[in-house]
Amino acid sequence: MGEVAARDDIAEMVKRVIDMRSDTVTKPTEAMRAAMASAEVDDDVLGYDPTARRLETEMAKIMGKEAALFVPSGTMGNLVSVLVHCDVRGSEVILGDNSHIHIYENGGISTIGGVHPKTVKNNKDGTMDLDLIEAAIRDPKGELFYPTTRLICLENSHANCGGRCLSVEYTDKVGELAKKHGLKLHIDGARIFNAAMALGVPVDRLVQAADSVSVCLSKGLGAPVGTVIVGSRSFINKAKTLRKTLGGGMRQIGILCAAALVAVQENVKKLEDDHKQAKQLAGGLNQIVGLRVDIDSVETNIVYVDVCKNSNTTALKLCEYLEERGILVMAGNAYRIRLVMHHQISSTDVQYTLSCIQEAVAEAISSEHAGKSQAIN
Numbered sequence: 001m002g003e004v005a006a007r008d009d010i011a012e013m014v015k016r017v018i019d020m021r022s023d024t025v026t027k028p029t030e031a032m033r034a035a036m037a038s039a040e041v042d043d044d045v046l047g048y049d050p051t052a053r054r055l056e057t058e059m060a061k062i063m064g065k066e067a068a069l070f071v072p073s074g075t076m077g078n079l080v081s082v083l084v085h086c087d088v089r090g091s092e093v094i095l096g097d098n099s100h101i102h103i104y105e106n107g108g109i110s111t112i113g114g115v116h117p118k119t120v121k122n123n124k125d126g127t128m129d130l131d132l133i134e135a136a137i138r139d140p141k142g143e144l145f146y147p148t149t150r151l152i153c154l155e156n157s158h159a160n161c162g163g164r165c166l167s168v169e170y171t172d173k174v175g176e177l178a179k180k181h182g183l184k185l186h187i188d189g190a191r192i193f194n195a196a197m198a199l200g201v202p203v204d205r206l207v208q209a210a211d212s213v214s215v216c217l218s219k220g221l222g223a224p225v226g227t228v229i230v231g232s233r234s235f236i237n238k239a240k241t242l243r244k245t246l247g248g249g250m251r252q253i254g255i256l257c258a259a260a261l262v263a264v265q266e267n268v269k270k271l272e273d274d275h276k277q278a279k280q281l282a283g284g285l286n287q288i289v290g291l292r293v294d295i296d297s298v299e300t301n302i303v304y305v306d307v308c309k310n311s312n313t314t315a316l317k318l319c320e321y322l323e324e325r326g327i328l329v330m331a332g333n334a335y336r337i338r339l340v341m342h343h344q345i346s347s348t349d350v351q352y353t354l355s356c357i358q359e360a361v362a363e364a365i366s367s368e369h370a371g372k373s374q375a376i377n
């Protein structure tokens with residue numbers, strides 16, 4: 001922590017809230033607001049919004065797929081994609097037990113789509129073992145009893161696993177497995193650009209094996225709203241109908257797509273800085289007595305830090321301490337905090353955060369020692 005500048009000096013420099021709760025918290029940049037103000041728009045439900053078309057064409061090209069569709073959220077992107085692939089009742093999808101679709105999307109694939117989830121254990125790196133995926137595929141001979149496996153879902157980067165990246169080789173292997181069994185492959189690519197950047201591979205190559213990808217524009221890329229799903233033209237045609245069914249057909253969405261275009265054009269390259277800052281933060285946190293970070297697992301913009309049980313503090317107490325000092329982070333559980341980097345977090349913000357956390361933990365530990373020596377006296 002020697003390089004960490006004196007807290008008071010940095011506090012002087014930090015005049016605003018430092019929001020590390022998620023990469024969804026970014027505010028539109030001036031360029032985005034200007035693009036929104038001057039966006040050419042029309043009715044997108046009728047298919048005439050020129051800015052939406054421009055974004056969809058651009059995203060299809062970047063992702064190496066035939067077509068794309070703007071949807072309001074990542075949740076709707078995943079839901080529509082799963083429902084297009086599983087359009088027969090009694091379909092089953094294989095997905096990670098720690099995946100966003102399974103945990104955080106209200107079970108929408110079941111409650112709305114009648115799709116049965118078959119979970120496979122997510123390893124710490126976000127993968128599922130190939131042999132476990134294969135074993136989870138239902139034997140078509142048992143069709144009298146079993147649901148029918150139709151889809152495999154991956155998540156890249158894997159949020160709950162700390163933003164870990166699935167490699168091209170792994171994704172290709174899952175794609176081959178899917179093909180061998182006549183299944184489709186969907187990638188929840190809410191942070192696929194983070195993964196591509198961290199792996200150093202073109203994003204279209206990374207998702208080559210996938211039949212569909214849901215790409216969030218409102219996470220690390222910083223657009224205020226929106227996700228784009230990509231896939232074949234026939235997939236997107238069906239997705240458009242489902243989007244309307246779910247109430248996601250919106251009219252003059254060029255306003256939103258204009259900001260998203262700026263995000264794609266200007267912010268992809270900034271992800272590299274987010275990843276560097278996440279590593280810097282992780283390294284600093286790991287040097288603080290009473291905290292622990294699995295440094296090797298920090299591959300992109302998400303940092304999970306464990307609060308040691310003997311540090312006399314908890315995740316919640318630390319969150320409160322930081323909030324009083326203008327820093328917002330999220331408690332994952334009683335002893336785990338999540339901090340997420342994005343383009344509106346500066347290196348100074350990281351330094352200030354580190355010094356506040358160091359101070360909080362040091363105070364907690366010393367108050368415990370003081371309490372013990374008082375008890376002895």
Ligand SMILES: Cc1ncc(COP(=O)(O)O)c(C=O)c1O
Pocket residue numbers: 024072073074075076100101155157158159188190191216227
């Ligand atoms: C991996 C992943 N997938 C999907 C989503 C859903 O996105 P949204 O919040 O836009 O519905 C999120 C949101 O945080 C996510 O982290």
